[in-house]
Amino acid sequence: MKSDYLTSKPAFYALFVFSLPIIIGNLFQQLYTMVDSAVVGRFVGEQALAAVGASYSLTVVFICVAIGGGVGSSVIVSKYFGARNFSVMKTAVSTAFLTFLGISVFLGAVGIVINRPLLVLLKTPSDALDMALVYLRIYFLGLPFLFMYNVISSMFNAIGNSRIPLVFLIFSSVLNVALDFLFVAVFKTGVAGAAWATLIAQGLSCVLSFAVFMRTLGKFKDSEDGVEAAEETSDGAVLMSGGASFSGGGARRYGKLARGGYRKFRFFDGRELSSMAKIAIPSILQQSTVSIGMMLVQSVVNSFGSEALAGYSAFSRIASIAIVPMAALNNSMSSYTAQNIGAGKPERVVKGYRAANLMVAFFAVTLCLCIEIFYRPLISLFIGDGGSETALRTGQAALRFEGFFYCWIGFKMACDGLLRGAGDMKVFTLANLINLSIRVVVSVVCAPRFGIEWVWYSVPMGWFMNFVISFAEYRTGNWKKRL
Template identity: 30%
Template sequence: MPSYRKSAQVDMTHGSVLGRAALFALPICAGNILQLLYSTVDTLVIGNFCDTTALASVATSSQPLEILLCVFVGIGSGISILVSQAVGRADHDQLQKLVRTSVWLLFAASLPLTVIGFLLGPWMLRLMQVPADAMPGAVLYLRITMLGILGNMGYNFNAGLLRGIGNSSSSLLLLFISCAANIVLDLVLTGALGLGIGGVAAATAITLFLSWICSIFYIRRRCTELALPVLPCGFDAGTLRQIVRIGLPLGLNSALYSIGHVFLQALYNLQGSVFVAGCSVAGKVGGLANITVTSLSQATSVFAGQNLGAQDYRRLRKGGWMIPAASGLLSLAGGLLMAACCRPLLLFTQDEAVLTFAVRYIRVVLPFQWCYAAFNAIMSFANGMGEIRYSTIVNIILLWGVRIPASYLLAWLGYGGYAMAGVSFSFVVGLLAMLFYYKSHAWADICAHAEAQESSK
């Protein structure tokens, strides 16, 4: 057995498909809860120690950072996919090349991004039509959090390496440390010292670096077979091309998605700070329903990559429909429950006007979350197979062809307060579109290889 299997917590090439996927997804699920707690604490602190304008400032300042990071977060996902395929093939040399190249890429990309984001961030916020009362706080929050880009990307790259080798449990420990640090810093800087938005932003930036540093120590101590360097020590050109070939389309897809959300945020901003704050609060509750989606989607991608590397097409055919179906069913149950019982969960503000919009958002969007869960798992399966084009096209269509036009149409018709219904509509269309993957040549090839493997037994 290759040495890197020692640190792999879950071997996705053997055992029950759903059992292995669940075993891999559970630590990610717990980690997502911690991440949600991480952002929820920010919202709670701002909502209770600041005012509604501060809440809107933080809510509107995240999109520019997402746009700048999403290309490289996509590349990080590409690294994870290639690592999982190398693990499936038991290709230790390629695994080493991927690790070295990812560290080089981290430093080559993050430092210029920090400068660009710090300078262009305010311009992007003006383009988003941020309400005038929320603009100063949004600029302050954005510029401070931009200083944490290296830590943000570093942690996500390292987490991708760990997921690729099947180790999803270690991220839980790292997230627990960062979440605890963020809570303490939030309460000290904003609650005790009264630094307001600047205190929350500083706590976030510091915690991002702490997460990255802890992930380096963990990998170098517990996953020595990866030989993770702290600083860049060269890269392999062929491996870099592979990372770009897989990760760049994922990143551009995310970039187009984030830019689309800027247009949506601009529409939300036109409805006023109260509407923006309500949608932000609802997003925290919606994040609870989204935990299963994200966890099983990451499990699906690693499952596809490892079994493709192992050339187990029978298992690929089985998992390709079982995991998306399970994700959809779990999300349906969670979404309906939260839509019915959302009011007790809205602890982030006491403003009745904000709560009214938050409840509306939850009841319009969450009952359709299961569609997103199912089609996102199918997309993750295709991505894990290295088939990026189809999912990229579907993502672009459902956002730019469905969600944005539907939301703006509702606002034009005088229903701006229900603009979030465009999100629900896009979930349904996205599921219908991704179901056609099962009619594609790629899926037909999987089925053909699976039948050949069955007949050869």
């Protein structure tokens, strides 16, 4: 398939073809996090599962920085790709790689130093604290691999190739699962074995995917696509050498990007870093504040003891898989929107948004039915036959309740992806901060007084308000004017 299919094929088809590998890949990525928990819970014990769960709430903060930065910077790369401006696109890619490599090394060192104070601050149960520390120290050693792998995957998506990240996710997931069973079940290395399995699998996948991406990037050359032959006519339209033309706002956007093709490749460019920062920083802020909010929510759950924490950890793992299709559509809409705006085709963005919502409705109904039928064996997969009644009851109650509301997170993610792809970051950030605030306030205020159930009652409240705000901004049409 041609590399420009996001800007040329019918909207539903283009989004489906682009999203499907991301969905499958993310499912495999979530698979090995599930296996970490399931293997540890069954072969080490309930306290070990609680330790991994307590660690997860902290590691998510760093994961979200990587994902937010990768997706945010890939928006700029997508726009250059849509405009066929490959020399500047390569400069943006190189700038992003160097920037996030430095950030990941710094954050990994910080994480190793402050992991104990943070776990204590989060009220991690005392019988799970030492194991959580062991898991985190190994995890932070591999943080640069995690960062760079997520950024590389985002860059593949930016150039319309979501299939190559799928291959490496499958490779990483299968290797991680095999190493989990080898280290934990056979060699009896406990939570440390699960952490080392993740580090080794992600490290190999990062190195291999980087090599393939650099080879792929070398195939794109401005001179072969006629970007340098773009010229502006007397009426302000942009005429490409291949005969395509753009006028009005599309011409201004496309012409500006096309004329950038005269700039030579540079390993690092402050102008491109500035452009990416305008998208990436709000995206990182949104991802990070949400994950920090989840840490605060986690501290509420921790106060109910290790049994309730184990049940909630099992639910969280399943929920993270359930929202994979919605998260994939979020990233897909960002790349789809950015490429089509870069190509001067904003009318295709509206068609793509409608197609994304149809996909959300299908996924939400399917997920709800599956959860209502299989919630017992799903939770038991993590807790095991010898799990406590409190852990089982907590996990099952949370999973059944949230299953009815996945449509809201899907609708909000589709709209958020459009706004981010268009560079409309103020409302995007505001909506997600309000989402976070609702979830944190309701959990912190209500759960200690009325029961742990209010931790998951707060979730659809935040999703719904986020969607209302983002959709209102979409309806104004302001997102069309952000570039």
